[in-house]
Amino acid sequence: MKHILVVDDEKALRLMVRAVLEDAGWRVSEAADADEALAILTAPGGADIRVILLDVAMPGMSGHDLLPLLRRNHPGVPVVMLTAFGTVGSAVEAMKNGAFDYLTKPADNDELVTVAEKALEQARLLRENTRLRERIAGKDPLDVLVGTSFAMRQLHEVIRQAGPSEATVLIMGESGTGKELIADALHALSPRAPHALVKVNCAALPPHLLESELFGYARGAFTGAVKDKPGRFQLADKGTLFLDEIGEMPPEVQAKLLRALQERVVEPLGSVRPMTVDVRIIAATNRDLAKAVRDGSFREDLYFRLNVLEIVAPPLRDRVEDLPALAAALLQRLCKKNRKDIRGINPAALAALSRYSWPGNVRELENVLERGVILSRSDILTPDALPEKILAGGTPGETATATARDPATMETAVESAEREALIRALNANGGHRERTAEALGISRRTLQYKLKKFGLTRDG
Numbered sequence: 001m002k003h004i005l006v007v008d009d010e011k012a013l014r015l016m017v018r019a020v021l022e023d024a025g026w027r028v029s030e031a032a033d034a035d036e037a038l039a040i041l042t043a044p045g046g047a048d049i050r051v052i053l054l055d056v057a058m059p060g061m062s063g064h065d066l067l068p069l070l071r072r073n074h075p076g077v078p079v080v081m082l083t084a085f086g087t088v089g090s091a092v093e094a095m096k097n098g099a100f101d102y103l104t105k106p107a108d109n110d111e112l113v114t115v116a117e118k119a120l121e122q123a124r125l126l127r128e129n130t131r132l133r134e135r136i137a138g139k140d141p142l143d144v145l146v147g148t149s150f151a152m153r154q155l156h157e158v159i160r161q162a163g164p165s166e167a168t169v170l171i172m173g174e175s176g177t178g179k180e181l182i183a184d185a186l187h188a189l190s191p192r193a194p195h196a197l198v199k200v201n202c203a204a205l206p207p208h209l210l211e212s213e214l215f216g217y218a219r220g221a222f223t224g225a226v227k228d229k230p231g232r233f234q235l236a237d238k239g240t241l242f243l244d245e246i247g248e249m250p251p252e253v254q255a256k257l258l259r260a261l262q263e264r265v266v267e268p269l270g271s272v273r274p275m276t277v278d279v280r281i282i283a284a285t286n287r288d289l290a291k292a293v294r295d296g297s298f299r300e301d302l303y304f305r306l307n308v309l310e311i312v313a314p315p316l317r318d319r320v321e322d323l324p325a326l327a328a329a330l331l332q333r334l335c336k337k338n339r340k341d342i343r344g345i346n347p348a349a350l351a352a353l354s355r356y357s358w359p360g361n362v363r364e365l366e367n368v369l370e371r372g373v374i375l376s377r378s379d380i381l382t383p384d385a386l387p388e389k390i391l392a393g394g395t396p397g398e399t400a401t402a403t404a405r406d407p408a409t410m411e412t413a414v415e416s417a418e419r420e421a422l423i424r425a426l427n428a429n430g431g432h433r434e435r436t437a438e439a440l441g442i443s444r445r446t447l448q449y450k451l452k453k454f455g456l457t458r459d460g
Contacts, residue, residue, distance in 0.1 A: 002026045003027040003050050004051045004052070006030050007030075007034070007053065008082060013105065014030045014032075041073075050119075051120055052080070054070070054079050054081055056083040057083070063082075063094070064097075075126075078120075078122050080116070080119055083102055084104070084105050118230045141185045142159060144181050146326045147325065155313070155314065168280070168308040169308070170246075171312075173284075174286055174315050177314065177362060178313055180242070180284070190240065192280055195239030196235060197240045198240070202248050204245075207250040210249070211256065212231070212269050213231060215256065216233075217268050218269065218270035219270075237278055249298075261302075323354050327353060327369060331373070334366070340373050343380060347442075350421045353368070373385075422440075422450060
């Protein structure tokens with residue numbers, strides 16, 4: 001919702017601003033002074049206000065006096081200061097105290113709309129980051145990266161060390177390994193966490209659109225550019241910019257990105273005025289960038305700029321011992337999403353999941369489990385809810401599965417997964433063996449055999 005509050009004692013100016021912004025699709029509320037503004041913000045509907053346009057000089061409480069109250073009580077609402085030409089210095093000072101931007105009176109109509117839109121986008125990013133912080137409040141940001149295998153312990157350690165730094169990070173890994181989750185954790189652990197984490201998928205846009213998306217453009221830069229548009233670099237100022245699929249970035253955009261990294265400035269399309277930005281870069285790719293440098297499709301100088309610190313996301317087949325805990329965490333979320341009540345995974349189904357080589361990694365596991373949740377007819381996920389390729393134990397045409405590489409490790413992992421499933425089922429049924437066997441879809445005799453096999457009998 002595009003809802004702005006205009007706070008100014010000049011009625012004529014408020015009417016002008018209302019006319020301009022309503023033509024641009026905004027809903028406009030007006031206040032003649034600070035008291036009226038605070039009343040509007042606390043009244044029903046005040047929570048819908050996304051941007052505040054605030055005059056510096058007003059009778060009674062000035063804009064400077066009101067700004068700290070707004071920042072404290074409405075931290076997610078950007079404040080744009082409105083000032084006469086002779087008091088620009090005081091508006092700049094207000095920006096140092098938390099204002100988003102400032103405009104001089106009389107504001108240019110196009111500039112007014114541009115700044116309002118830019119503030120609206122900033123408000124959206126702040127809300128997204130607030131929701132992210134709320135999700136991890138009281139939790140370790142690394143909790144979303146489930147696993148206690150050696151590979152995951154190493155990953156957690158390097159993220160903890162890299163997060164608080166200002167280093168540019170390059171995340172390498174196959175599709176579906178959780179590279180975006182790593183970027184989320186790095187940002188959450190950094191001093192930049194209170195500011196925006198802005199994400200761009202470099203493979204999702206053609207070159208000309210990717211350039212304008214990253215760096216913005218000036219009015220008149222091309223046909224249809226009727227107003228200035230801030231780029232993702234500007235929106236990520238003081239925060240973090242995550243460039244996903246960086247290996248797909250075309251050469252012409254690579255050159256401009258390199259300059260932004262080297263000089264900390266960006267130049268919007270059609271503009272001759274460089275803009276300074278304070279942004280930490282995190283990039284990710286499933287391509288071998290060193291090979292791309294050798295074959296000439298990726299700039300060597302940009303590669304070294306990005307690869308200050310390299311983090312490798314391990315594929316699921318190399319940490320199969322994490323699968324039981326990972327599957328349990330995914331199952332809980334997918335049941336909530338699909339409004340199903342499934343309490344666990346049958347040991348035979350878990351063993352089948354553990355034997356599969358997962359070329360699509362965690363994303364493929366999530367898809368398989370969601371299919372199982374939807375198709376399951378009981379409160380335990382059984383093999384009949386899994387695709388045939390999972391039950392077959394590999395990927396058609398694959399020549400080097402985890403089983404072929406190290407069958408002993410795979411067998412151990414499968415047995416570990418089955419043992420954990422038995423323990424969870426016993427705990428869920430209060431240790432009652434008959435109910436446990438029924439819940440797992442096996443006979444009581446089979447349950448007794450497995451309990452003895454894994455040392456879970458009362459006398460074992």
